[in-house]
Amino acid sequence: MSHHSENVNDQTDLLKYQTLFELSGNIIYFSNLDGTINSINQAGLELFGFQKEEEIIGKSIIDYYLNKQDRIYFEDHIKQNGSIHDFELILEINNEKKIVLESAVAIKDQSGKLVEIGSIIKNITEHINDKKVVLDMTVELSEAYEKMKELQSQLVNKEKMAGIGQLAAGVAHEINNPLGFIKSNHETLKKYIAEFFQYQKILESFINKLSKNQSPILQQAITKIIQYQTDHQISFINHDTEELLSEDQEGFERIITIIDNLKSFSRINSNREIEQKNFNQLIDTTLIVARNEYKYCAEIEKELGNLPQIEIVVGEINQVLLNIIVNAAQAINSQCEKERGVIKILTYAEKDHVICQIIDNGPGIEPDQLGQIFNPFFTTKEEGKGTGLGLNISYDIIVNKHKGELLVDSQLGKGTTFTIKIPIKYLGDENGD
Ligand SMILES: Nc1ncnc2c1ncn2[C@@H]1O[C@H](COP(=O)(O)OP(=O)(O)OP(=O)(O)O)[C@@H](O)[C@H]1O
Numbered sequence: 001m002s003h004h005s006e007n008v009n010d011q012t013d014l015l016k017y018q019t020l021f022e023l024s025g026n027i028i029y030f031s032n033l034d035g036t037i038n039s040i041n042q043a044g045l046e047l048f049g050f051q052k053e054e055e056i057i058g059k060s061i062i063d064y065y066l067n068k069q070d071r072i073y074f075e076d077h078i079k080q081n082g083s084i085h086d087f088e089l090i091l092e093i094n095n096e097k098k099i100v101l102e103s104a105v106a107i108k109d110q111s112g113k114l115v116e117i118g119s120i121i122k123n124i125t126e127h128i129n130d131k132k133v134v135l136d137m138t139v140e141l142s143e144a145y146e147k148m149k150e151l152q153s154q155l156v157n158k159e160k161m162a163g164i165g166q167l168a169a170g171v172a173h174e175i176n177n178p179l180g181f182i183k184s185n186h187e188t189l190k191k192y193i194a195e196f197f198q199y200q201k202i203l204e205s206f207i208n209k210l211s212k213n214q215s216p217i218l219q220q221a222i223t224k225i226i227q228y229q230t231d232h233q234i235s236f237i238n239h240d241t242e243e244l245l246s247e248d249q250e251g252f253e254r255i256i257t258i259i260d261n262l263k264s265f266s267r268i269n270s271n272r273e274i275e276q277k278n279f280n281q282l283i284d285t286t287l288i289v290a291r292n293e294y295k296y297c298a299e300i301e302k303e304l305g306n307l308p309q310i311e312i313v314v315g316e317i318n319q320v321l322l323n324i325i326v327n328a329a330q331a332i333n334s335q336c337e338k339e340r341g342v343i344k345i346l347t348y349a350e351k352d353h354v355i356c357q358i359i360d361n362g363p364g365i366e367p368d369q370l371g372q373i374f375n376p377f378f379t380t381k382e383e384g385k386g387t388g389l390g391l392n393i394s395y396d397i398i399v400n401k402h403k404g405e406l407l408v409d410s411q412l413g414k415g416t417t418f419t420i421k422i423p424i425k426y427l428g429d430e431n432g433d
């Protein structure tokens with residue numbers, strides 16, 4: 001650039017501007033309207049990869065535009081407004097993309113004709129890349145956090161359920177042993193009693209025959225025997241023994257199912273085996289496991305309807321029932337001093353669903369907490385007592401794994417109702433996750 005100067009002041013001003021031009025970290029250049037570069041500062045040479053100003057002068061800036069269309073807007077804007085501020089642009093220099101902001105002013109002659117454009121370009125490529133790195137890192141971090149939370153909840157879940165599973169399996173095992181010999185003794189007893197009945201019949205027919213005999217001694221003995229039979233209700237005993245034996249049989253069957261179900265608690269984290277079950281059966285099993293939680297403060301009322309068999313992963317549904325019944329018991333326990341509470345368990349069938357409602361008359365849930373109870377780690381229980389996972393796990397099992405519904409309804413001071421709705425046919429993913 002060559003400029004004339006009239007006085008010392010102009011001279012120092014010029015020096016100032018020249019210094020600024022040369023030393024600026026931003027690119028400063030002058031060009032014609034068609035983009036031909038007339039002069040450029042050191043930062044500009046560096047950006048475009050040149051050593052000397054002569055090498056770039058005469059070249060068009062538009063050659064470096066990644067998108068040539070941008071220039072149309074740029075020119076129009078300058079023509080109309082005389083300047084442009086922070087125009088975002090991508091330049092491609094030696095196969096590298098640079099994101100820049102360009103501010104420019106129109107330089108006009110005395111007649112007002114646009115003769116040159118003076119521009120300042122700020123290279124923000126690195127700035128954006130840095131930001132992007134931080135952004136990526138933030139995204140990665142929050143993803144990792146979510147994963148960790150999920151993992152933690154699975155871990156706690158596994159631990160917790162392994163605990164309950166072991167307990168249940170232990171109890172099942174303990175019961176299984178004595179049950180084994182009681183049942184086998186019962187079978188033997190049944191055979192013995194059948195023998196006795198047979199023997200009794202022989203005796204009776206013998207007595208019948210003898211009663212025709214006229215011997216007074218025999219007659220006396222027979223009268224005594226008949227007297228004994230009436231006094232001790234022998235024929236009633238005979239009849240009732242058969243009934244008692246068949247009732248026992250039924251009792252054994254029931255204990256065996258309960259034990260089977262108890263064992264299923266310990267299978268929770270292994271294979272997800274889908275089984276045909278009557279939902280009402282699970283309730284009885286779960287009540288046995290949960291008994292310690294409710295026995296002091298609550299009565300259980302059952303209203304179990306006629307249900308079709310449903311396809312479920314038994315261990316998982318047991319877990320849901322247990323979580324909800326234990327929650328109800330704990331809620332009632334929290335106000336135990338006042339009165340014993342009631343946990344009502346209701347089941348009924350709809351067209352494609354089996355429905356179970358667990359209704360307690362505990363303290364209820366604060367309306368502003370109702371939306372949070374299914375969140376992982378949400379608990380109002382004292383430290384060490386609740387993990388806040390029970391309902392989260394239950395929701396996952398019912399809604400995600402069994403494609404059912406888990407609903408809550410609560411009134412402060414009145415109580416809480418949980419509704420479990422399970423499709424009769426298994427619709428969930430075989431893997432469950
Ligand atoms: N029947 C209920 N009555 C009142 N509040 C309930 C009831 N069921 C659940 N809640 C509330 O929901 C919260 C979350 O329940 P959730 O079962 O998920 O966790 P928790 O019982 O606190 O802990 P965890 O089950 O892991 O031992 C409870 O802390 C409690 O505040």
Ligand SMILES: [Mg+2]
Pocket residue numbers: 323326327386390391
């Ligand atoms: Mg709970």
